[in-house]
Amino acid sequence: MTGRVHKYGDNVNTDEIIPARYLNTTDPNELAAHCMEDIDLEFPKKVRPGDIIVAEQNFGCGSSREHAPIAIKAAGVSCVIAKTFARIFYRNAINIGLPILECPEAVDGISNGDEVEVDLISGKIRNITSGQDFQAKPFPLFMQQLIAAGGLINYARERISSY
Amino acid sequence: MGQTITQKILAAHCGKKSVDPGELINAKVDLVLGNDITAPIAIKEFEKISAADVFDRDKIALVPDHSMPNKDIKSAELAKAMKEFARKHKITNYFEVGRMGIEHTLVPDKGLVLPGDVVIGADSHTCTYGAIGAFSTGVGSTDMAAAMALGEVWLKVPEVIKFVYYGKLQPWVGGKDLILYTIGKIGVDGALYSSMEFTGETISQLPMHGRFTMCNMAIEAGGKNGIIEPDETTLEYIKQRARHVYNVYQSDPDAVYKDVIEIDCSKIEPQVSFPHLPENTKPISEVGDIQIDQAVVGSCTNGRIEDLREAASVLRGRKVHPDVRMIVIPGTQEIYLQAVQEGLAQIFVEAGAVFSTPTCGPCLGGHMGVLAAGERAVATTNRNFVGRMGHVTSEVYLAGPSVAAASAVMGRIASPEEIE
Numbered sequence: 001m002t003g004r005v006h007k008y009g010d011n012v013n014t015d016e017i018i019p020a021r022y023l024n025t026t027d028p029n030e031l032a033a034h035c036m037e038d039i040d041l042e043f044p045k046k047v048r049p050g051d052i053i054v055a056e057q058n059f060g061c062g063s064s065r066e067h068a069p070i071a072i073k074a075a076g077v078s079c080v081i082a083k084t085f086a087r088i089f090y091r092n093a094i095n096i097g098l099p100i101l102e103c104p105e106a107v108d109g110i111s112n113g114d115e116v117e118v119d120l121i122s123g124k125i126r127n128i129t130s131g132q133d134f135q136a137k138p139f140p141l142f143m144q145q146l147i148a149a150g151g152l153i154n155y156a157r158e159r160i161s162s163y
Numbered sequence: 164m165g166q167t168i169t170q171k172i173l174a175a176h177c178g179k180k181s182v183d184p185g186e187l188i189n190a191k192v193d194l195v196l197g198n199d200i201t202a203p204i205a206i207k208e209f210e211k212i213s214a215a216d217v218f219d220r221d222k223i224a225l226v227p228d229h230s231m232p233n234k235d236i237k238s239a240e241l242a243k244a245m246k247e248f249a250r251k252h253k254i255t256n257y258f259e260v261g262r263m264g265i266e267h268t269l270v271p272d273k274g275l276v277l278p279g280d281v282v283i284g285a286d287s288h289t290c291t292y293g294a295i296g297a298f299s300t301g302v303g304s305t306d307m308a309a310a311m312a313l314g315e316v317w318l319k320v321p322e323v324i325k326f327v328y329y330g331k332l333q334p335w336v337g338g339k340d341l342i343l344y345t346i347g348k349i350g351v352d353g354a355l356y357s358s359m360e361f362t363g364e365t366i367s368q369l370p371m372h373g374r375f376t377m378c379n380m381a382i383e384a385g386g387k388n389g390i391i392e393p394d395e396t397t398l399e400y401i402k403q404r405a406r407h408v409y410n411v412y413q414s415d416p417d418a419v420y421k422d423v424i425e426i427d428c429s430k431i432e433p434q435v436s437f438p439h440l441p442e443n444t445k446p447i448s449e450v451g452d453i454q455i456d457q458a459v460v461g462s463c464t465n466g467r468i469e470d471l472r473e474a475a476s477v478l479r480g481r482k483v484h485p486d487v488r489m490i491v492i493p494g495t496q497e498i499y500l501q502a503v504q505e506g507l508a509q510i511f512v513e514a515g516a517v518f519s520t521p522t523c524g525p526c527l528g529g530h531m532g533v534l535a536a537g538e539r540a541v542a543t544t545n546r547n548f549v550g551r552m553g554h555v556t557s558e559v560y561l562a563g564p565s566v567a568a569a570s571a572v573m574g575r576i577a578s579p580e581e582i583e
Contacts, residue, residue, distance in 0.1 A: 024237035092303035
């Protein structure tokens with residue numbers, strides 16, 4: 001996948017990703033219309049399908065609201081690359097199938113507006129604009145299986161049907 | 164090699180003698196929790212699993228608390244979906260408005276979580292129950308859905324940071340100040356993916372409400388769970404509440420920790436966290452002149468009866484500053500009634516404060532106290548992110564109940580010591 005980068009700083013929190021005033025809906029498209037609104041008011045207008053969010057430390061900290069990764073995914077974002085993720089956001093992204101990668105070197109080597117190519121299976125990240133290559137940390141085996149199963153719900157369905 | 168209390172609880176829930184940090188396990192859960200914002204998504208996902216029924220109708224708690232009483236039609240629809248799910252699956256622990264409370268105050272008060280339990284909740288402050296020696300952690304709605312079907316959750320066994328608190332607390336200093344100080348010291352990702360084990364003589368002396376407040380905010384340091392070994396204070400709290408068999412675990416003396424952080428509490432003043440991160444803490448003496456528009460006492464962090472008593476002790480016989488709105492929110496209906504019976508409600512109303520029904524409301528900028536552009540609040544809540552309590556240019560300062568009450572009187576962030 002290839003996309004244009006929207007870059008943010010440390011501690012991007014779930015209130016910024018999707019403010020609580022929009023949590024009276026579960027509709028992904030409605031949530032996407034307000035995605036990142038309190039940190040970047042223009043984001044919902046400027047984001048294009050396939051775009052990539054790049055951020056520093058502790059992306060997604062705060063609330064457990066799954067509305068946050070849902071909003072990002074529904075906005076068309078293909079992948080989030082950060083130095084670290086807050087743990088509940090990390091789980092939620094894996095569970096709903098929003099691709100995320102931890103790669104501090106890539107975050108340092110990517111600027112806002114760069115074109116970036118990501119291979120999720122190998123974890124290879126290429127900054128097309130600068131020509132630099134980076135390698136993300138691989139997922140633990142269990143999470144690879146979860147991703148391969150198509151997320152936690154498919155995994156749970158397989159478990160239930162095997163009872 | 165010794166095990167921490169967190170490792171022992173997790174090992175017992177995946178059928179192992181011991182577990183190691185980093186290990187991925189499927190743990191049996193003793194309680195799965197959701198609220199009116201997170202459960203509706205979980206219910207949709209649950210339907211996709213095609214499970215015949217929930218794994219155990221007694222081990223699911225559904226609490227409408229965030230936008231309660233219903234703040235608008237959309238919120239009412241979400242609450243309705245949760246209620247219908249509860250009826251369909253005969254969920255034992257569904258709490259209707261009028262009988263509910265803020266989930267993290269209600270659930271332990273009802274005895275639904277006990278020492279040694281594993282609890283997951285689709286709410287980040289589920290980590291609160293570590294205060295009674297349970298492993299409890301926040302997850303998302305999809306995790307909640309899978310756990311409602313399977314009765315288990317995938318977890319990575321966390322590394323553990325041990326915090327040792329020593330020294331006698333100064334007047335007006337409590338659990339809120341200890342945890343804000345701790346977050347200020349280690350940062351909002353200082354315990355990322357890790358367990359925070361709170362120990363030491365100061366914790367042994369700390370009453371239950373202060374312990375709940377500390378574990379509640381473990382997530383604000385990025386922690387997976389906060390936990391305190393059960394002691395006499397814990398057992399006294401659960402004595403009248405326990406509904407199921409429980410297990411008291413203690414960390415082994417030779418347990419392995421990622422880090423050990425010692426904190427001298429005797430020098431800690433009441434703390435205030437400045438916008439827009441909980442780690443921006445200052446002692447009250449260094450706050451300066453910060454005018455406020457609103458003061459909030461309540462939330463899953465500080466809505467217990469002791470918190471209300473503390474605020475009332477400052478407000479008794481005084482008036483809220485003419486420029487300030489003060490909102491006091493008891494954590495549960497029982498606490499509400501207790502506050503009425505003890506005369507606390509009268510103190511709040513006579514002081515010119517609002518005394519509200521239980522709700523998460525203003526803490527997340529939902530309703531019952533949303534801030535306008537440029538407004539400033541001091542609140543006993545848990546987050547002060549950009550726009551957390553309302554408009555994107557509003558500000559939230561976090562503090563304990565006595566500072567919030569003193570600030571309401573003075574019209575600026577103030578220490579209770581300033582009020583004579």
